[in-house]
Amino acid sequence: MSKFILFQDEKKCISCRSCQVQCKVNKGLGVGPKPNQIIEVGPVEVNGRLKANYVFLSCFHCDNPWCIAACPNGAIQKREEDGVIFIDQDRCAGCKSCIMACPWSAPQWDARKGKAVKCDLCKDRIDAGLKPACVTACPTNSLRLVRTEDLPDTKRVRFVRELVAREVS
């Protein structure tokens, strides 16, 4: 797992999609590709109370990334120091192998450039001492960039930990 991860406090998310739009703007993307997404589940009534979940889904920056394994050009790389997985745009040939390989739709197709794009945790911003664009944008502070060792020990986090540690099959 990378040193950092985008952690979402679901209780605070209001599904406004600021994270999604701001990410696209920051990456210079137009209509189409969405390096992060909100999946809405519900609302349903549970014990007389309405419940809905708005789940933030972006790249997990896996330990053994299937996208890296799938890329024939070595365009997808893992940054040594913090495990951030990013696409070297100069080397991306636009073959979409990564898009097909990733089970989470993390790499997305940028038709305007004919290349794949994905979340790189805004590594340029992190390096400049800033938070990722989506984190800064979030109106409810639902999104945070946290060190993976600082993640709370919740069912969801345990599940994600298990997922990202899976070997390529």
Place this chain on the structure above:
Amino acid sequence: MQQEYSICFMCSVRCPIKVMVKNDDVQLIEGNPHAAGIEGSICPKGAAGVSLLHDEQRLKKPLIRTGPRGAGQWREASWEEALDYVAEKIKQIKDTYGGRSIAFTERAQLNSHISKTFMQAIGSPNYFTHDSCCKGSLNTAFRSLTGYADSSFGVDLERSKHVILYGRNYFESIELKAVKQLTRAMENGTKLTYIDPRVTVTATKADKYLMIRPGTDLALNYALMHVIIEEELYDKEFVDRWVSGFDELKKFVEPYTPAWAEQETGIPAAEIINLAREASAAKPSVIFHYGYRSSHYTNEIYVRRSLIILNALMGSIEAPGGIFIKKSAKDISKQPLHKLTEQDLPKVNEERCDGVGTAKFPTADPAHGVVQLLPQAILTEDPYPIKGLIVWRHDPMLSIPDYQTNKEALNKLDLLVVIDIHFSETAWMADVILPESIYLERGDSIQEVSGLKPSLFMRKPVVSPRYDTKPGWEIMKLLADRLGISKYFPYNSLEELWAYQLAGTGITPEDFAAKGFVTLCQEPVFWDRRDGLKFKTPSGKIELVSSLLEQNGLPSFPAYEPVKPPAEGTFRLLIGRNVAHTHVSTQNNPLLNELVSENLLWINNQAAAKLGIKDGQLVEVTSQRGKEAIRAFVTDLIHPEAVFMLHGFGRRVPTQTRCYNKGASDTMLQVNITDRVGGSPALQHVHVTVRPVA
């Protein structure tokens, strides 16, 4: 990369922003990190400002109509020619019919003092804002009780212990500061109750959601008052000191029991009693939110009054965690910004064409007018002809109910001028379109923000205009020059306009450089609740029995009458907003259109089953005024008596290709009916039938 501070304008909230600029181009827009309660955050609309800047479908050059009205035939013109053309037409109308025959409408904005000055200088009383279509009745309700307009009140969400929202969908109509405050408050244990006939994102975040039968909020509130008074749950000290007419209220609400309200609202009596008790337990740090875009029914003013009265009973007015009176520069003994309207302008003694401010329409706010009466005034020429209309960043065609009648009215004009940034439905009908630069390309008048800590904010140009467009303040000045009234516009540049506003304040434009704003005081100002409250009513108290209403022969407490319930087989058409769009202005924005590209008709699953309507199916919605096609969203998340659609879709301007013909237009279906006391249109008055198509 350069960083510039400015003010967002993707909706009307005007959040302070930081804009990252490189090579005269905008890279990214974030919230102003220095502004308390913003801290870099931005909503999707604000973020998408970049795609507005780069939008190829914006208005690019002045246009003069060449074909029939609304046919979309234009020729490009120079600014000189277009402005000369407009000025010439205005002069002709003025000479033939008098200045009063020119009307003007806009969405209230930072430059409204310029618009008002322009109208007064040409001798017309017919200045309108879109406000009546938004919160006209809320405005009148506040004035009838406190002497202040609604814009003088704010809510202290952060310190509140219990916030009760009536369809005030905070989490989908994002106002960054309020969203942040409410989220933080809820983390600290603030309770949220949400009342709405429809489940929204806000409903899913609330501690308690109550599905109310549409149009019955007033019944709920009368019953709440009944319980609060009967069980003596009100703030006695506050009521004794600051409220007049309490005995009359007490007597009035006697018959409105929770059991009665249960029949009317569908909310169990026990829940109503419970809400009254819980709210009271949190008093005075409790907010019965008085609503924002509150033009729903013909009794709207009484609904809004009932909400403000509930706050008065809780003693929440000017209490931390309650609702407060915004303090202006004047209130803290600072020199306010100068406005062009302070000049010695020609007096205009004509009565307004909508009758507002006269015996015909005595209580609505003449400062804004009642804009939904304008189409009728144009069509009937009663009380006198309106021949010219100037429209600045407002789209009356889609904001005023009844599209067809609006179209007929605009067609009858001798002159229709539109100042806008994109092709609105009204622009499509115009004779001349004067394209405005967008907020990232232009500056505007400095903004004075009243509040607990009054402050000044500055919108300044951060990049040069992409097209042959001009800022609105300059367009008005250039028109004034041609009409011989330029002496009332003593500026030639943005810097001169700012200097005019700032004269005598001791503040210079440079003072905005560090943070983008200037705070006029450091600590929040609350008035003393024992002796220091300054209500602007004749009695100096909150007048439950209102002088404003009673003196005009209108009742303060009319007996409850249900708003016309829909007959079997018909539905009440509810409308609303979501996070992706502002009114009718953002549907064609590439990134926002991607988020929500069409509206759907929410219909209750049982009602849909009866009509044979399946989720996603195309349906036809018909009212007495029109017919629209839209896809159905079949759900149990809406009251069975109602259907719902987002406002702003069903657009007919083909050059706006992304939103053209997507979804349905509510204005095509609505009937133009007004709350005659408050001034709002009853946008949810219309009943519709729904049938599956093929």
